[in-house]
Amino acid sequence: MHIRVDDLRGPEIRALLEEHLRNMHAISPPESVHALDLQALRHPAITFWTAWSGADLLGCGALKALDASHGEVKSMRTASAHRRKGVARAMLERIISEARSRSYALLSLETGSQPEFAPARKLYESFGFAYCGPFEDYMEDPNSVFMQLRLGR
Known part of the structure; x- marks a missing residue:
């Protein structure tokens, strides 16, 4: 597996992100979907990676x-x-x-509270992420779970 910074221009990543958004909208009500589309992921504050095995796109994260x-x-x-x-x-x-x-002291995330997100929550827990309240512009939402990992300096 090779993980690299991605410029979000390839058809493979476009298809994976479209699948991701469709899936998020199938599970959560529209106001509870916080997944970013292709254009939003191009924001300068976001670094986006893809994982590959040869020419096969395995996954992504940002x-x-x-x-x-x-x-x-x-x-x-x-x-x-x-x-x-x-x-x-x-x-x-x-x-x-x-x-x-980058010397971040804190790494946060939002994920779903529904059963479909249980594997993701379990993964984050295994890395030491702890449950917390909303951060940044997020608000309390029964469909959202907020987690954070203290990294220290």
């Missing part, structure tokens, strides 16, 4: 800079054909490593 000491995990997605193969774990390791290299 890190959004919230301020000089705080980042947010965004757009974690594993292609359906590659689930349960360690793609999400490798991507999260990459994101945490980058957050540490």
